Amino acid sequence: MGHKLKEFVEKRLIGELRVRNKRLMVPHVALIILSVLLLFKTHQTHPLTFVPYVIIIFSLLMRIYISSKKELALRKDKFYYCAFLFFVATTGLSWSWMFWQVEAIHGFFAVESLYCLGVIITLMAGGVTAFAASLTVAAVFFTSVSVLPVAFFFTDTNHASLILGSLYLINLIYQFYHTTISRRYLIESIVSEARALEQKDALQEFIDAIPGIVGFVDRNATYVMLNNFLDGTVKNKILGTKVGTTLPNNPLSKLILDFLKSEEKHIVKEMYAEDLTGENWYMVNLKKVSSPLDGILAVVLPINDLVKAKNDLRIQEARSQYASRLASLGELSAGIAHEVNNPLTIIEGAANLMKIIIKDTPEDVASLDLAANKVIDTSQRIAKIIKSLRTLSTDAEEEPFKNVSFDSIIEPIIEISKGKLDSAGIKLRVIKSESDVALFGNEIQLSQVIMNLIANSIDAVQELNERWIEIHYQPNFEWCDILVVDSGNGIPPELHARLMEPFYTTKEAHQGTGLGLSISKNIIEIHHGTLSVMKDSKNTTFRVRLPRMNPWGY
Structure with missing residues (x-):
């Protein structure tokens, strides 16, 4: 037993002794009242028999007073402890003296004497619980309360007295043994309490440490x-x-x-x-x-910091998506200058032709009409290219999810990509069923995914002898699949697991950020779909699978 635990046990034992000592006042007073009533005639004829009651009450009061002293509880002053033992002894001797007086008056086998002996045996049994906290106090009480009855039993020559005395001693030994057992259980209980308090304190410290x-x-x-x-x-x-x-x-x-x-x-x-x-x-x-x-x-x-971090991450992710979309748009728009310059040349030529016709043959209305229509058609062509650029550069976060057609997703991409495809000599084909089944989602975000896949395919096939890209639209009952296939020979299996990781790229440092596929995968997952590489395809094939119906149910 550790020093701290030993101190705790000692303190609790003294505390138990003090509490139980106070509670003894009630049974002692009750026994005094009962004794006065039963032995009233004896007390009338022999007033000296009242003296033990006075000593008992005085001793009990002194014990209560002494037990309230901190010096007794902490054992800092042996005087109080010895005084407490003294008044425990006087209490026991007083009850013993009362038995001696009554026996001397009425004889041992008289009812009054047997009653007094019964009171002593009762007090001994009660002392087991009352003084289990201290074997010293218990020993003093048992000795003091038994000294005169034992002296009587073994000084009386009556054979019955010797037998009763032997039984009394056996009971005395048993009661003291019972006291040691009670003390042991009391100590075990206190030790368990101490350990429980230690665990409670440790648990409280742990709980208090939770942020x-x-x-x-x-x-x-x-x-x-x-x-x-x-x-x-x-x-x-x-x-x-x-x-x-x-x-x-x-x-x-x-x-x-x-x-x-x-x-x-x-x-x-x-x-x-x-x-x-x-x-x-x-x-x-x-x-x-x-x-x-x-x-x-x-x-x-x-979780204020966590929520702020999540919001910052969401903002950063949106910015990364937007930057990636603009990067892809910039790559695919490399040929836009050529696409716009050609129509502008046509417009300029048509305008010059109209001036010549007006000057030389103003009556040639048919030629003027033909030139004017060419200007209009070419202007619309330029407007279409600009509209596609504006559509694909819009902030997708502001766009709601809605039913969108496949054509509305693919047409702006074809317009933007045409210049780069033509300059690289790449053929682009769109293959789909006759019915254009609607998709549910964010039109701009879905366009960004397809644009990223086409941009990757252009980079992959522009150095090959055979250069083509196909977009297959394959709607069925539950899903709509969009396949982006190019003339490449596929992606090595060892790269499949890392393709969708952020910042992973097989391109040169100046050719890409490695965010395109990662962002595309995230967009498709937000749409409750999947983006994957077709492993068994002869050519490089990416599949975008989207639910045909609204997955949110509204």
Whole structure:
């Protein structure tokens, strides 16, 4: 037993002795009253028999006074401890003396004498519990209360007295043995209590170290336990009150009350709430328990920093997507200058022709009309290219999910890509069923995915002898598949696992960021679909699989 544990046990034993000593006043007084009533005639004829009662009451009062002293509890002063033992002895001797007096008056086998002997045996049995905290005190009491009866038994020549004396001694030994057993169990109980307190303190330290509120709400919706995450004033303001009393409109209070009434056993929820320390984001974990108390264990963790980090990450991700889209748009728009310059040349030539016709043959209306139509058609061609650029450069975050056609997704990409495809000598074919089955999603984001895949295919095949790209649209009952196939010989199997990782790229450092496929995969997953490489295809094939119907059900 360690030094601290030993000190704790000693202190608790003295404490038990003090408490039990106070409680002895009641049975002693009760026995005095009963004895006075039963031995009233004896006391009338022999007033000296009242003296033991006076000594007993005085001794009990002195014991209560001494036991209240800290010096006794801490054993700093042996005087108090010896005084306590003295008055324990006087208590026992007084009861023993009363038996001696009554026996001398009435004889041993008289009812009065046997009653007094019964009182002594009763007090011995009670002393087992009363003095189990100290074997020394128990020994003093048992000796003092037994000294005169034992002296009588073994000085009387009567054979019956010797037998009764032997039985009395056996009972005395048994009661003392019983006291040692009671003391051992009492010490074990105190040691268990000490260890439980150590575990409780360790658990309390652990709970207090949690960077959030840990509390327990009983079945009556009352806060019965809180850790020290909150400062003392706030904690004392909440502890012992009903949930919702302090902050009645707080959504956290409402959540706890609703959970208490529900059939659910465990919930975890992220929520924004106003509390005594301000407005904060919290991760709330509620669990119903039945041991050791019936109620709700609540763990409320402030997650302001986490929510801010998530928001920052979401903003950064949106910026990365937008930058990647602009990068892809820039790559595919390399041939736009050529696409726009050609129509402008046509417009300029048509305008010059119109001036010549007006000057030389103004009556040739048919030629003027033909030249004007050429200007209009070519202007519309330029407008279409600009519209495609504007569409694909719009911030997709502002666009809602809706039913969109495959044509509306692919047409702007073809317009933008045409210049680069032509300059690289790459043929682009779109193969689809006659019916254009609608997709549900964000039109700009889906266009970005296809644009990224086409841009990757252009980079992959522009150095090959055979250069072509095909886009297959294959709707069925449940899914719509968009396949982007190029004339490449496929992607090595060892690269498949890493293709969708952010910043991973097989291109030269100046040719790509490695974000295109990663962002595309994220976009398709947001649409409840998948983006994958077709491993068994002869040519390089990426498949975009999207649900045909609205997966959110609204």
